[in-house]
Amino acid sequence: MTLRISRSQVQSGFTARVQRLADQNLMACYQCGKCSAGCPMAAYMDILPNQMIRLAQLGQEETLLNAEAIWLCVSCMTCNTRCPKGVRIAELIESLRQVRLRARQDHLQVDRLSPETLQAVPPIALIGSMRKFTS
């Protein structure tokens, strides 16, 4: 993957914004990759959790906000409990979702769910999904 890094991206304020939303110091990450190694969703992700941190450090807003991976994370907290630097990766991924959701860009289209699905799933599945994937 070729990554073009421009000064304007790095200085855009995006890094500071997600660090503030997540209340995390992303610069602590030294790319050991333990978060991605244990992630139950890694097999389905286009960008892995450790890559998300690196991209966030470099202000790569567009790549991150368009990644499918941010909608795959279900905050299982495996990465958070294993990070040797105490970086809370789940909080970073939540902050990326929040940037999209606060611009009213919902991921889950509730009106497209079939009545059968709505009937079948327990309320916690529906509410959990709506709280994480809709504004």
Place this chain on the structure above:
Amino acid sequence: MKLSYYPGCTLKNHARNFEDSTLFAMGRLGVEAVELKRWNCCGTVYSLSADDLMRQVAPIRNLLRARESGHDRLMTGCAMCFNTLKRANNRVRSRPEDLERMNAFMYDEPLDYRGDVDVLHVLEVVRDQIGFDALRKQVVRPLEGLKVACYYGCLLVRPREVGIDDCENPTLLENLVTALGGEPVDFSHKTECCAAYQTLDKPEIVADRTYQILGAARGQGADLVAVSCPLCAFNLDQRQDLTLKRHPDFLGLPVMYFSQLMALALGGGEPELRLDFHHNPPGPLLAGKGLL
């Protein structure tokens, strides 16, 4: 012992088998679960945004309800409710300025919340208040010959500060099964995520996870998987059809709540176990072991 009790939405709907068996088993153990007179959604998932105080209001209101009724402990069985309530509680306890703002927002409540209610999971009550020795003495139908893979999922053990046991290798459920006379098996996937609410619009991921998790349990010779989260239960049990569709070599496995195993060992029958709520029916297995 009287304990204030928060059921949560799903125990009143899809997981009646969880609630009925919990109340029966706890009753047998001398715990009277007093359901809150009024309660609201716990929020289901803890909000991870630093500035999202609004989402902590729902769980904190429930703690206020417990305080209102004169209790300083609130027991719940659902792993999602437990995690959300306890994390919200931890947050306001460690950040008084947040609590202040929330109390100001909830100005119409007769009481302010002071962080003085402890959130307990049913399993903690069994381990810490009742004790496995006392439990063993109450067992009338030991689960002899029943091999159980104990599945904790995420929310009982992560993050560390709310977990009820070690986050990588918890043993609470295994100790419970042993006390009930059953045989816990080694289980590599005991804290592996089931893909949770992805079940709504990406059920195929849940099916893949179910394939791996139940496959690992089978590989260890388990007869069934014991769970404590209604969403894990749904994913591992109700998604078995889809799992088979995606993985033709998948062999299903019954999934039961830990509370159903307790109810069974403490003398409960069909009315308390509510086996009609299961997709892969545990009845034949239990009957085959002479337990039903």
